[in-house]
Amino acid sequence: MRHILSILVENEAGALSRVAGLFSARGYNIETLTVAPTEDTTMSRMTIVTTGSDEIVEQITKQLNKLVDVVKVVDLSEGKHIERELMLVKVRAAGKDREEVKRTADIFRGRIIDVTDKSYTIELTGTTEKLDAFLDALDRGAILETVRTGVSGIGRGEWVLKV
Amino acid sequence: MELKLPPLAETGEVLTGAEIVIRCLEAEGVEHVFGYPGGAVLFIYDAIFKQKAVKHILVRHEQGALHAADGYARATGKPGVALVTSGPGVTNAVTGIATAYMDSIPMVVITGQVPTRAIGEDAFQECDTVGITRPAVKHNFLVKDVNELAITIKKAFHIATTGRPGPVLVDIPKDVSNHTARFHYPDKITLRSYAPVLKGHGGQIKKALHLLLEAKRPMIYVGGGAILGEASAEVTELVRLLNYPVTNTLMGLGAYPATDKQFVGMLGMHGTYEANNAMQTCDVLLAVGARFDDRVIGNPADFAAGNPSRKIIHIDVDPSSISKRVRVDVPIVGGVKEVLHDLIAQLKAGAQRPDPAAIAAWWQQIAEWRSKDCLRYDRKSAIIKPQSVVEKLYEVTQGDAYITSDVGQHQMWAAQFYKFDKPRRWINSGGLGTMGVGLPYAMGVKMAFPDAEVACVTGEASIQMCIQELSTCKQYHLPVKVVNLNNRYMGMVRQWQEFFHGNRYAESYMDALPDFVKLAEAYGHVGMRIDKPGDVEGALREAFAMKDRLVFMDFITDQTENVFPMVPGGKGMSEMILSEEL
Numbered sequence: 200m201r202h203i204l205s206i207l208v209e210n211e212a213g214a215l216s217r218v219a220g221l222f223s224a225r226g227y228n229i230e231t232l233t234v235a236p237t238e239d240t241t242m243s244r245m246t247i248v249t250t251g252s253d254e255i256v257e258q259i260t261k262q263l264n265k266l267v268d269v270v271k272v273v274d275l276s277e278g279k280h281i282e283r284e285l286m287l288v289k290v291r292a293a294g295k296d297r298e299e300v301k302r303t304a305d306i307f308r309g310r311i312i313d314v315t316d317k318s319y320t321i322e323l324t325g326t327t328e329k330l331d332a333f334l335d336a337l338d339r340g341a342i343l344e345t346v347r348t349g350v351s352g353i354g355r356g357e358w359v360l361k362v
Numbered sequence: 363m364e365l366k367l368p369p370l371a372e373t374g375e376v377l378t379g380a381e382i383v384i385r386c387l388e389a390e391g392v393e394h395v396f397g398y399p400g401g402a403v404l405f406i407y408d409a410i411f412k413q414k415a416v417k418h419i420l421v422r423h424e425q426g427a428l429h430a431a432d433g434y435a436r437a438t439g440k441p442g443v444a445l446v447t448s449g450p451g452v453t454n455a456v457t458g459i460a461t462a463y464m465d466s467i468p469m470v471v472i473t474g475q476v477p478t479r480a481i482g483e484d485a486f487q488e489c490d491t492v493g494i495t496r497p498a499v500k501h502n503f504l505v506k507d508v509n510e511l512a513i514t515i516k517k518a519f520h521i522a523t524t525g526r527p528g529p530v531l532v533d534i535p536k537d538v539s540n541h542t543a544r545f546h547y548p549d550k551i552t553l554r555s556y557a558p559v560l561k562g563h564g565g566q567i568k569k570a571l572h573l574l575l576e577a578k579r580p581m582i583y584v585g586g587g588a589i590l591g592e593a594s595a596e597v598t599e600l601v602r603l604l605n606y607p608v609t610n611t612l613m614g615l616g617a618y619p620a621t622d623k624q625f626v627g628m629l630g631m632h633g634t635y636e637a638n639n640a641m642q643t644c645d646v647l648l649a650v651g652a653r654f655d656d657r658v659i660g661n662p663a664d665f666a667a668g669n670p671s672r673k674i675i676h677i678d679v680d681p682s683s684i685s686k687r688v689r690v691d692v693p694i695v696g697g698v699k700e701v702l703h704d705l706i707a708q709l710k711a712g713a714q715r716p717d718p719a720a721i722a723a724w725w726q727q728i729a730e731w732r733s734k735d736c737l738r739y740d741r742k743s744a745i746i747k748p749q750s751v752v753e754k755l756y757e758v759t760q761g762d763a764y765i766t767s768d769v770g771q772h773q774m775w776a777a778q779f780y781k782f783d784k785p786r787r788w789i790n791s792g793g794l795g796t797m798g799v800g801l802p803y804a805m806g807v808k809m810a811f812p813d814a815e816v817a818c819v820t821g822e823a824s825i826q827m828c829i830q831e832l833s834t835c836k837q838y839h840l841p842v843k844v845v846n847l848n849n850r851y852m853g854m855v856r857q858w859q860e861f862f863h864g865n866r867y868a869e870s871y872m873d874a875l876p877d878f879v880k881l882a883e884a885y886g887h888v889g890m891r892i893d894k895p896g897d898v899e900g901a902l903r904e905a906f907a908m909k910d911r912l913v914f915m916d917f918i919t920d921q922t923e924n925v926f927p928m929v930p931g932g933k934g935m936s937e938m939i940l941s942e943e944l
Contacts (some may be wrong), residue, residue, distance in 0.1 A: 261682035269500040
C-alpha cells in the first residue's frame, strides 16, 4: 500500500543522506522524496511516498524515528490529508497542434509559463494521478521534457505537524 | 544597578581544539583511550603528550583500537573511547565500529580529518568519514567550528550511552584541533530529536503480568539488552519469583546465572535442545532486551507457524526492535531494568501466582528434554576435544574469569561450556561476527580490570586476524591468557561444508600455520603447545599461575569435531541436528 510520510528533521548537513541511506540499506522503497526548510529554519520537512505492507511501513516509521536527526514522523495516509505535486512540461506546439495543447492545458487548469513559436512550457499542480492523466491526454510524441517535484502533503483541518 | 553577566561563551579558558578534546574526555571520566596517531590527529596527540589524566594505549592497527575500546565498554559498561587518524585510520576502524554497532556497545570514536579547506579536494589521507561510517554508527558528526567542539563531544557521549547504546563518531578536521575557543563543558544536554523512553507503560505491564501468570508453559528469553541495561538483578528476581524456565541468548549469557537450575542453557542455532524446544512450544514468551534474530529463532515464518497460539511479550528500549521479525502481542517500550522493576512491583502487590500444577508439568517436560544431554561429547578421546578445554578452563578459573572469544566453533563451545554466572564476563562479537576481536577485547578488559583473570578463547584462524596486538600486550603488560583451539581449519566454515556442501572443504584448511609457541616468544610472551588430553588441565594451571605473563596456549584439537546441537540456517528452531554421540 502507498503511504505518505511527513518528516521533520534537524536542518543539519547530512540529514538527507541519513534518511535516504536508511531506505536503501534496509531495502525500503522511495517513490518520491521532497525536502525544504520550514518556517523554523532550524528544521526541514520531508515528504516521502513509499509503498509496503503495514508491517514494513511500521518498521520504516520506527527506523526513521530512531535517526537522531529526525524530530518527528507522521504517516499522513493514516488520516485525512491533501497532497500536491508540481510538474513542468515542455510540449511541441506548432501548427494545428498548438491550439489543442492550449485547450488541454486549460482543461487541467495548467498555466503556460513559457512560449516560443514551436513550444509551450506548462505548469501544472495536482495529485500524482492528475499529473499522470494530463500526460496521458497529451500526444506522447509532442512531449519534449517533463520535470516533477514529487509529492508534498499536509494534514486536513486542525491536524498539524509541529514540534 | 543592573548586574551584567557575560554570555557563556565569554567565560572559560581559551584552549585549542586538541586541548578541548582532552578536557572533554576528562570531564566524562574517561581514563583510557585506545588509538593510533597520524597526520590529522597530531595536535590531539600533542595535547595527550602534555597531560596525565587520560592514558593512551597505542595499538598496532586501528582495528585493534576499536575492538579494545569495545571490549573495555562491554566489560565495564562505560563508553569505550578510540582515537584514529583520517583516511586509512578510519577505514581500518570501520570493522570495529560496525562490530560495536551491531551489538549496541557505547563508544565514542574520535577521528582526525583533513583541514576544512581541503575537505572534498581528494587530499592526502582524506576519506568521507561521516559518509563511510554513517550506516555503522548510532550517530556521527563533522565538527567544522572549534566553538562547536565541546558541545558536540557532549552530545556524542550522551547519545552513545543512553537509550539503546551504540558507537558515535566525532570527525575533527586538523585545523579545528588547532583553532582556539573558550572551553565550556555542559553538565547536561537535551536534544529535541532524541529522548529515549525508559519508563514502560503501566497498562502494558499489567497486561504482560496477567498473561505471564495465566501461562501453562511459560518461557523467559533474555538477550544482551538485559546486560546493556544493567537488569541482571531484576531478571534474576523475576525468574525466581515465578519459578519459570529462562534462557539467555549468546549476547545475554551471564544476565541470569548459568549454574542455576532454572537456566535451560543458551538458545539458538547452537542452543540446547531444552531451550530451543521450550521456545518453540511455550504458550507465553517473555522476551527481555532480545531481538529474535536469525541465529536465535531461525526462520520467523517457521517460528510463528509452528506455534500460532503462543503469546509474546517483548520489553525493549528500542521500539524498532519490537515486531521487526516476529509479531508481538504485548509490546513494552522502555528500559529493561525500569520495566522489570515495575513488573516485579505489580507482581508482589497482587495476589495472583502462577498455576503450580501447570508449571510442575512444564518442568517435567523440560526435564525430559534435558535428559537428552545434548551437549554430550566423547570424553575418552585420545585427541583433545575442544569442549574439554573450555570445561577445564572453567574449573581452573573457578568460573570467575572474563572470557573473550573470536568467532567460530570455539566461540560456540565457549558459550556452551563456560557457565557464566555474572553479566559482562562474556565478551564476544555476536551480531557482526567479527573474527579477530578476541585478543583486542582481552586487552580492553585487562586494561579495565588489571587484577582479574582474562582469557581469550580463540582459534588458529581468528587469532591471526589481529595477532599484531600481542605487541601491544607486551608494551602495556597485559598478561591475558590465550586459549587457542587449534584444529587447523576454519572450523565453522568446515562444519557447514561438511553438512551442506558435500564435504568439499573449499579454502577452509589453514595451511602454513606459524609455530605459535615461537610466535608468542618472538613477541616477548610465553608459548605452550598442548597435544594430549591429559596435559590440558596442567597447562592451564601452569599458565594461570604465571600472573604477570601473557601465555599463549596452543591446544591441538580434534579436526573433525562439530558444534551440536545445530539448527541449520533458515530452518525452524525445533529442527535441530544433534550429535551422533547421542
